Amino acid sequence: MKTSESFIPIYFKLAEDIKQQVFSGKLKPGDMLPTEAQLCSQYGISRMTARQGLKLLVDEGMVESFRGKGSFVAQPKFNQLMLELPDSHFHLQENASVQLLGVDIIPADSTVASVLKLKTNSKVIRIKKLYLTENEPVALDTRYIIYHRRQPVVENEINYAAFPKEVARHTGVALIRNQVTFSAVPLDKNLAQQLGTTEGKPALQIEQLVFGGQEQPLGWSIIICNGEKYRMNAITKTYI
Amino acid sequence: MKTSESFIPIYFKLAEDIKQQVFSGKLKPGDMLPTEAQLCSQYGISRMTARQGLKLLVDEGMVESFRGKGSFVAQPKFNQLMLELPDSHFHLQENASVQLLGVDIIPADSTVASVLKLKTNSKVIRIKKLYLTENEPVALDTRYIIYHRRQPVVENEINYAAFPKEVARHTGVALIRNQVTFSAVPLDKNLAQQLGTTEGKPALQIEQLVFGGQEQPLGWSIIICNGEKYRMNAITKTYI
DNA sequence: CAGTGGTCTAGACCACTTA
DNA sequence: AAGTGGTCTAGACCACTGA
Numbered sequence: 001m002k003t004s005e006s007f008i009p010i011y012f013k014l015a016e017d018i019k020q021q022v023f024s025g026k027l028k029p030g031d032m033l034p035t036e037a038q039l040c041s042q043y044g045i046s047r048m049t050a051r052q053g054l055k056l057l058v059d060e061g062m063v064e065s066f067r068g069k070g071s072f073v074a075q076p077k078f079n080q081l082m083l084e085l086p087d088s089h090f091h092l093q094e095n096a097s098v099q100l101l102g103v104d105i106i107p108a109d110s111t112v113a114s115v116l117k118l119k120t121n122s123k124v125i126r127i128k129k130l131y132l133t134e135n136e137p138v139a140l141d142t143r144y145i146i147y148h149r150r151q152p153v154v155e156n157e158i159n160y161a162a163f164p165k166e167v168a169r170h171t172g173v174a175l176i177r178n179q180v181t182f183s184a185v186p187l188d189k190n191l192a193q194q195l196g197t198t199e200g201k202p203a204l205q206i207e208q209l210v211f212g213g214q215e216q217p218l219g220w221s222i223i224i225c226n227g228e229k230y231r232m233n234a235i236t237k238t239y240i
Numbered sequence: 241m242k243t244s245e246s247f248i249p250i251y252f253k254l255a256e257d258i259k260q261q262v263f264s265g266k267l268k269p270g271d272m273l274p275t276e277a278q279l280c281s282q283y284g285i286s287r288m289t290a291r292q293g294l295k296l297l298v299d300e301g302m303v304e305s306f307r308g309k310g311s312f313v314a315q316p317k318f319n320q321l322m323l324e325l326p327d328s329h330f331h332l333q334e335n336a337s338v339q340l341l342g343v344d345i346i347p348a349d350s351t352v353a354s355v356l357k358l359k360t361n362s363k364v365i366r367i368k369k370l371y372l373t374e375n376e377p378v379a380l381d382t383r384y385i386i387y388h389r390r391q392p393v394v395e396n397e398i399n400y401a402a403f404p405k406e407v408a409r410h411t412g413v414a415l416i417r418n419q420v421t422f423s424a425v426p427l428d429k430n431l432a433q434q435l436g437t438t439e440g441k442p443a444l445q446i447e448q449l450v451f452g453g454q455e456q457p458l459g460w461s462i463i464i465c466n467g468e469k470y471r472m473n474a475i476t477k478t479y480i
Numbered sequence: 481c482a483g484t485g486g487t488c489t490a491g492a493c494c495a496c497t498t499a
Numbered sequence: 500a501a502g503t504g505g506t507c508t509a510g511a512c513c514a515c516t517g518a
Contacts (some may be wrong), residue, residue, distance in 0.1 A: 046489045068496035180474040184424040184444040184467030202442030204424040227424030234420040308516035
């Protein structure tokens, strides 16, 4: 019985059925689901298959299971959501493009050195990019990566790589943590000019600090987005 | 053989082993993992158990499997990250508090009516809150929820509820999608005054639009954060 | 064609919870 | 003690890939 044409796995069907019951209100947060044994007999399936269906719901956060007790509709969690940073989703948009302004190997000034915990004048790679929509500049991206490997720096790929990935490539370090901070800042004269707007206008600042295994900073990225032209969207994670 | 004391499931061990090989560089993105059959004989386990271990890695995004081809170490994806919105994490912070400015049932003006797809003058619930850090205002939260149930509006809970959850409570609708937009905007005179700053200063605007099952808007929330005092942090999702 | 992962079965023993 | 979910087995057929 395991297959049928226009194939939908049984466990998937089971998960959809339960979802429907939640959406329709037949099952509410806190309610207990049928036991695995009950689902087996209801659907005429084996226990592993029933569990596979439940696992889907558990992974989505819609259901929680407790050994010895049962499976229950979870309380919805709304505060967490997924979002995509501009550095990698930008080139997927219509009318959007990325312009590489420059790649240099420079001595770190005091600010960069302090953030990356380097001595002043240590060598860092600086990459500057401009994001454009309909040929108008909307965001400026400046990245600093500590320099200790001779890697080919300029590639086409560089236009599209997410920052932590880029850091991993250049430093050769694998285990990485990415810390991101959002804030609203006024544009200074210099930035305003590059973004084709005026000083003091609000900008969305997205700062990324990438850490290697021993919590040592490996890279620093600041994206400045013209507040009048750029908005960042996020996707809901949860179901209800 | 399925249990031992200080119990660690075999499938978990298997996943950890593979992770180690990725972190140590023995396996690199793009490399093929041992086939399921190989893992079975290597570990002396059945195929379902091996698959359960691989599933862990697939769920984490570290491994991708392709029918007929094999399982491979995935390219790390860094662009997606989790973040928490201020409306629910605020009260967890040190020195932070929430002040309820008011709850009213008002007729929707043309803006609100348009966003929520209501007729002008339809009744909506408006909730205004002020977020404070060290007794200084840092963010202003205005929420509009369509009114069609008599629910107790003012509760202690309201200070801490995430917006979509609140909407669900008041409208009685279960299936919900939350669409969030971030942008940087200049403060107008009125808002600047409420946040104790001056007109034109940048603010981080977090706009949430909550939809019910048939894509009908149920609630609208705008959080305006003083750019000089508020920053939003996000957590890395991915592994490498 | 042989090899891969995807689905599924019909059992089993276990740890834990509740009564 | 009975019921629950967690782990595990030793098979099976399938769809898909690549030589």
